[in-house]
Amino acid sequence: MQMTILHVSQPVDGGVARVVVDLVKGQREAGCRVLVACPPGGRLTAEALAAGARVLEWPAERSPGPSTAAESLRLRRIVRGAAPDVLHLHSAKAGLAGRLAARGSVPTVFQPHAWSFAAVEGRLAEASLRWERFATRWADRVLCVSEQERADGVAAGLEARWQVVPNGVDLRHFAPADSAARRHARMVLGLDQAAPLAVCVGRLCRQKGQDVLLDAWPRVVGRIPGARLALVGGGPDAAAVAERVRALPEPSRVRLAGDVPDPRPWLAAADLVVLPSRWEGMALAPLEAMAAARPVLLTDVPGARECLPPAHRPVALVAPGDPVALAERMSGILGDRIECERLGAAAREHVSEHHDIRGVITQVDGLYRALARRVEVPASRGSRVPQRF
Known part of the structure; x- marks a missing residue:
């Protein structure tokens, strides 16, 4: 089955962007149709395009703020237009806007890449934690990159459908240096x-x-x-x-x-x-x-x-x-x-x-396919022809 996968990422540089690009490469090699929604600028756009993804511009600030509602609305339009089999949200901001946009209407994977409530203090940490406890209902899987990340989520009171897939690297790209x-x-x-x-x-x-x-x-x-x-x-x-x-x-x-x-x-x-x-x-x-x-x-x-x-x-x-x-x-x-x-x-x-990236891609693919098989399309939507980019 050829799948349509929509990745959403607010970070456009650093480790999160690298994870997205590595997944895109493997998924395109497997014959999937892959789209990436992200802010313009940074490396993610160019590297995702080079890996074979269709990149959709999604302007978004790195932190939550007054613009979040408009960002979520724009993302809702992107999700509806892409009609993905799986929506994969990367990091806290994309997880916030993406879960508000989709609200469980599409099989959704949220990958925190470190918990937002661990990065802040005081009232902001309390607000972030309350949000994460509430928003797990809109994620079919919360995908953690370490057992400790999952354990920290459980200890914080998050009730989620968990999966742990440790990060990996392309061993052909990062070869031993003698x-x-x-x-x-x-x-x-x-x-x-x-x-x-x-x-x-x-x-x-x-x-x-x-x-x-x-x-x-x-x-x-x-x-x-x-x-x-x-x-x-x-x-x-x-x-x-x-x-x-x-x-x-x-x-x-x-x-x-x-x-x-x-x-x-x-x-x-x-x-x-x-x-x-x-x-x-x-x-x-x-x-x-x-x-x-x-x-x-x-x-x-x-x-x-x-x-x-x-x-x-x-x-x-x-x-x-x-x-x-x-x-x-x-x-x-x-x-x-x-x-x-x-x-x-x-x-x-x-x-x-x-930590071979090929093993990561295989595990994530298995997760996607398990989620996609579980979705039943209501009869009222069965004849709708989704918009394709």
């Missing part, structure tokens, strides 16, 4: 060939914790004087991060690489990849780093523990928001390049076995 690839990447990027290098790939925002990493970094340099740090990514906190870097004691040896179209050269150059997030569902950046045979150091947030090889968890996890613990662990790993290579090889093997 010593020759490291030398080449460092030459192209203008990096010292011998210096221990830590790389953080992620959107510059509070969630990803680059401020904690910069607080930890002087301690690392104190223990490993030649160490370098590269922050790869752009985002709303770019100016604040740059100011923090300027305020570091000299020599800080921190490089702001900005937003890059392809992180693979930075992964190839790295000895260690660090992501000190405050919250996640299951971040893609560590999976991509491990696929490139690079060791990772993560904060113990949802998805982090599950994505790591079990033997790595004692050394590759620290508590979120603790720059002292982060510095101590970074120094221990970064100061031993042979150990970095060993950990990286084991990480690649683990990702190959447990």
Whole structure:
């Protein structure tokens, strides 16, 4: 059965956009008709088009606000016109507008990619939680990327039809980087060939914790004087991060690489990849780093523990928001390049076995088909010819 799938995503960059594009590629290869509704700009439009999707412009702000009602109304028109077999909503804002737009009229999958109520505090967190408790009635499945993300939803009082499918990466795209690839990447990027290098790939925002990493970094340099740090990514906190870097004691040896179209050269150059997030569902950046045979150091947030090889968890996890613990662990790993290579090889093997994107696509396809088979079209609608784009 050829399915029509409509993905809706408000984030148009970062890990959520990568997840959408990877799903689009696999679904188009399987012969599905795939549409993506998203705001203009960012990478998602161009990459979804290149993957074979039809992209529908859906202007939407990242956060809820006065524009949400109009965004939901526009999305309702898109859903009706596309007549999808399955509606897949990615992240909190698309989940809000999409569930209001469809209200259970189409088989709906909501994928939070980290809970909205974990990202805020006070009354806003309370409002987000109330909404999620109410809106689960309009999702045929809540698709989590880690068991911890699901458990956090259950603990918060969400009553939903759950499914867990861990994130995956394209192992052909993120190939292991050997010593020759490291030398080449460092030459192209203008990096010292011998210096221990830590790389953080992620959107510059509070969630990803680059401020904690910069607080930890002087301690690392104190223990490993030649160490370098590269922050790869752009985002709303770019100016604040740059100011923090300027305020570091000299020599800080921190490089702001900005937003890059392809992180693979930075992964190839790295000895260690660090992501000190405050919250996640299951971040893609560590999976991509491990696929490139690079060791990772993560904060113990949802998805982090599950994505790591079990033997790595004692050394590759620290508590979120603790720059002292982060510095101590970074120094221990970064100061031993042979150990970095060993950990990286084991990480690649683990990702190959447990986080291949092909397995993710197969599981999601099975979910879609189970939902689509369950839908009965009322007789009054049976003769309606849906509008096709």
